[in-house]
Amino acid sequence: MNPFTGLKYIPNTKELLDVAFARASKITLPKSRKPPKVRAREKEIAKLNKVDDTLTTRLEEVVKRFPNFDNIHPFYRTLADTVVTIDEIRQALASVTSAVRVIRSIIKEANRNLRRATTPTEARSIRVAAYGRISSVIRRIDSRLMVIRKAALEYRRFPSIDLRLPVVVIAGFPNVGKSSFVAVLSSAKPEVAEYPFTTKKISVGHIQLDSAGGQILDVPGLLDRPMKDRNPIEQRAIAAIQYLADVIIFLIDPTLTCGYDLSSQVALYNEIRRTFSEIEIFPVINKKDIASAKEIQRAKNMMDIKGIPVISTLTEEGVEQVFQDVISGAESVNRKLRDLQVQSL
Ligand SMILES: Nc1nc2c(ncn2[C@@H]2O[C@H](COP(=O)(O)OP(=O)(O)OP(=O)(O)O)[C@@H](O)[C@H]2O)c(=O)[nH]1
Ligand SMILES: [Mg+2]
Numbered sequence: 348m349n350p351f352t353g354l355k356y357i358p359n360t361k362e363l364l365d366v367a368f369a370r371a372s373k374i375t376l377p378k379s380r381k382p383p384k385v386r387a388r389e390k391e392i393a394k395l396n397k398v399d400d401t402l403t404t405r406l407e408e409v410v411k412r413f414p415n416f417d418n419i420h421p422f423y424r425t426l427a428d429t430v431v432t433i434d435e436i437r438q439a440l441a442s443v444t445s446a447v448r449v450i451r452s453i454i455k456e457a458n459r460n461l462r463r464a465t466t467p468t469e470a471r472s473i474r475v476a477a478y479g480r481i482s483s484v485i486r487r488i489d490s491r492l493m494v495i496r497k498a499a500l501e502y503r504r505f506p507s508i509d510l511r512l513p514v515v516v517i518a519g520f521p522n523v524g525k526s527s528f529v530a531v532l533s534s535a536k537p538e539v540a541e542y543p544f545t546t547k548k549i550s551v552g553h554i555q556l557d558s559a560g561g562q563i564l565d566v567p568g569l570l571d572r573p574m575k576d577r578n579p580i581e582q583r584a585i586a587a588i589q590y591l592a593d594v595i596i597f598l599i600d601p602t603l604t605c606g607y608d609l610s611s612q613v614a615l616y617n618e619i620r621r622t623f624s625e626i627e628i629f630p631v632i633n634k635k636d637i638a639s640a641k642e643i644q645r646a647k648n649m650m651d652i653k654g655i656p657v658i659s660t661l662t663e664e665g666v667e668q669v670f671q672d673v674i675s676g677a678e679s680v681n682r683k684l685r686d687l688q689v690q691s692l
Contacts, residue, residue, distance in 0.1 A: 348509065350419045351427070351502035353412050358405075359496065360489045364482055367402035371395070387467035391474040395454050395461075398481065403447045409495060410440050410447075422590035426505055426549070429579035429586075431498040439491035439498075446488045453480050506551040506564075511687065513561045513680040514591045515673070518584065518619065519598035520612050521545075521568025522605035524633040527660035528598060529565040532670055537565045543606060544568060547580050549587050556674060559687045564591065570607075571615040574622075588623055594677040595619065595628040596669070601646035602638045613649045629673045635659040 358366070371394040376386065416424055416433050427433060457477035464470040508514065517525045521543030529535050533552025538545055544567060552563045566584035569577075577585065588595060597619065599612050620628050632638070632646050636659040643657055656672070658665035674680055 349505045349507045350414045350423055354499040354503045357409055357496045357499050360485055364485055367398045370401050371397040388461050388464050388470045391470045392458055392461050395457055399454050403450050406443050406447050410443050422586055425586040427502055429582050430501040431494055435494055436498050439494040442488050442491040446484050449484050450481050453477055506549050513593045513683045516564045516587050516592040516595050518595050520607045523598045523600040524660040525598055526565050529563055531660055531663050531666045533563050549583055559684055571611040592626050593679040597628055597630045598633045600634050601632055601642040602634050627677045630655055631669055632657040633660055636662050
């Protein structure tokens with residue numbers, strides 16, 4: 348499950364300050380017979396305490412809602428790192444915590460001075476000066492707040508994966524038909540387009556397997572290059588393979604309409620097979636509707652695997668069958684399904 352669903356909308360610096368000061372300005376004190384200078388003092392103190400309530404409490408809440416990165420599943424940790432690095436977010440959260448501390452001490456000091464104020468004008472100017480200092484503390488963490496805003500916005504949208512249920516990852520080069528494959532089989536409606544790297548995020552489609560649910564993941568395309576050169580978008584696909592996949596269906600486009608040559612696709616296939624040797628991987632040739640017999644034969648020869656299926660996600664020919672064959676042939680999927688059956692007894 349996505350550990351970031353508790354993250355809330357985070358206001359920007361201006362909104363934060365505007366809301367806090369506006370609420371403080373609406374403060375009214377109950378009627379009393381105290382002298383005006385005491386009342387003025389009390390009102391300024393009440394305003395500052397309201398700012399403490401709205402601004403600092405709100406900022407504390409922001410920090411509290413982030414889960415401890417050490418305790419979350421490595422898939423989500425890796426995914427988070429591709430949006431805003433964990434170091435960056437940790438630093439940003441630490442800055443907010445220390446800003447809260449500074450604001451509290453400004454308010455405390457102002458309250459102390461207010462108790463000694465002798466005129467309403469003096470009381471007001473102490474409060475105004477405190478507002479000024481608070482604003483500048485908040486403005487100083489503006490860029491850190493932006494980092495947290497961005498993280499919260501993106502992290503919240505991560506797919507929710509149920510790790511007890513089988514996960515099938517559809518992998519391959521960009522533009523080979525991965526999203527189309529997922530769209531044919533599941534409830535997911537991933538974006539399909541004729542340019543590479545259409546899919547930038549991982550999306551999950553839900554399927555029914557026997558009596559249990561299964562998940563089919565549409566992931567960004569991968570190029571054939573060393574891990575250290577992979578961009579953050581590719582790293583998301585790698586994280587899904589590394590941490591979630593029970594089985595990988597590896598799509599190959601033999602027609603080159605995807606824009607990449609066959610040998611690079613085969614090299615990527617071999618690389619993934621080697622790197623993640625414990626994960627079952629099933630290669631499938633796609634775009635049968637436009638591939639020539641020669642292109643298909645060439646792909647088969649290069650893959651050097653017997654009985655490699657040939658499908659078309661456009662006409663949907665063979666898609667369902669291939670998927671069923673993979674599910675029934677994949678040991679890890681069957682293990683998970685058996686475990687689920689035992690648990691439900
Ligand atoms: N003719 C034909 N075109 C296909 C087939 N499958 C996908 N396409 C087309 O290939 C293009 C890419 O399809 P997508 O499903 O977006 O491919 P993808 O692998 O998800 O691409 P990225 O998300 O960019 O990595 C689209 O224009 C599809 O319509 C197929 O079986 N036959
Ligand atoms: Mg796609």
